[in-house]
Amino acid sequence: MRxxxxxxxxxxxxxxxxxxxNSFFWLLVVSVFLLLGVFWLNKSLKMRPGKIQNLVEMLVSxxxxxxxxxxxxxxxxRRAFPLVFTLFFFILISNLITFIPGQAAVTIKTADGMVPLxxxxxxxxxxxxxxxxxxxxxxxxxxxxxxxPFKYIGRFLNFTSPLNFFLGLMDLIxxxxxxxxxxxxxxxxxxxxxxxxxxxLFLFPFFxxxxxxxxxxxxxxxxxxxxAVLTLVFISMAATVAEPEAESVK
Amino acid sequence: xxxxxxxxxxxxxxxxxxxIGPGIGEGIAASKALEAIGRNPEASGKITPLMFVAMAIxxxxxxYALVVTLIILFA
Numbered sequence: 001m002r003x004x005x006x007x008x009x010x011x012x013x014x015x016x017x018x019x020x021x022n023s024f025f026w027l028l029v030v031s032v033f034l035l036l037g038v039f040w041l042n043k044s045l046k047m048r049p050g051k052i053q054n055l056v057e058m059l060v061s062x063x064x065x066x067x068x069x070x071x072x073x074x075x076x077x078r079r080a081f082p083l084v085f086t087l088f089f090f091i092l093i094s095n096l097i098t099f100i101p102g103q104a105a106v107t108i109k110t111a112d113g114m115v116p117l118x119x120x121x122x123x124x125x126x127x128x129x130x131x132x133x134x135x136x137x138x139x140x141x142x143x144x145x146x147x148x149p150f151k152y153i154g155r156f157l158n159f160t161s162p163l164n165f166f167l168g169l170m171d172l173i174x175x176x177x178x179x180x181x182x183x184x185x186x187x188x189x190x191x192x193x194x195x196x197x198x199x200x201l202f203l204f205p206f207f208x209x210x211x212x213x214x215x216x217x218x219x220x221x222x223x224x225x226x227x228a229v230l231t232l233v234f235i236s237m238a239a240t241v242a243e244p245e246a247e248s249v250k
Numbered sequence: 251x252x253x254x255x256x257x258x259x260x261x262x263x264x265x266x267x268x269x270i271g272p273g274i275g276e277g278i279a280a281s282k283a284l285e286a287i288g289r290n291p292e293a294s295g296k297i298t299p300l301m302f303v304a305m306a307i308x309x310x311x312x313x314y315a316l317v318v319t320l321i322i323l324f325a
Contacts (some may be wrong), residue, residue, distance in 0.1 A: 007320060007325045066299070069296075181307075184310070184317050185309070185310050185313050187317070188316050188317045192313075192316050195320065226302060230307075
């Protein structure tokens, strides 16, 4: 037995020029599962909630209250909540689904040899990068919308003094670094969790992986939470940063 | 030195050195948060999520080191 760890997802098969990797396949499964769940829940909403509806209502209203206290702005919370909660819920479900036992045993035969059918969705950098781009682009759009395009550019290219110019450049680098830090944090944590689990299974398959599985469970929840909260914090910072500047100008 | 051996040493050094700073930083964050909860236990609901976010941000340099290590080892 040897350790099989690859940074990129394995290709299962090709549809024309499109390569279907195992994480993409699994992503489709999770998306369909979530959509069907939401449709079913939407249809079976009642005035007197059942057990599942109660649970979901508790989760959603708790999350909404948290978003409201973190954003500190009722209107912003209403607007940002769908994006933030979707990100959180999707990352959470796709992380938790990797804890269903027996997945690593299922392999299928392809041109490149045996390939596992399942892979943690978040352990594919492509998807994490896209989610990060959604979050960062939303932040930038909010910033442009709130500050106006000229002021938005003026924040980065400030020619009033050499120091301000330098600080503006640093701001610009900071905005670009957000893409890296957000995406690497999520990807690195989940992928490292997978590798850690694999290594521990490789060392001693009984009992030893158990505490690391608990650690992975904690990471799965905390990282989903952190990704969503950082998105929220970036958006609310972008939405409020223009106001004190506007006061100092007049 | 063989390339393979150099790779392993580089990977070990990268994550080992990269984990020092964030380890200390996260310890400070946790100790301060616990101190704050000790002073004002009612605020623990507000402090704990913020502590997690702060720790995750502190952790990011360690994660960069980790990603570099993984790329050295597996890519």
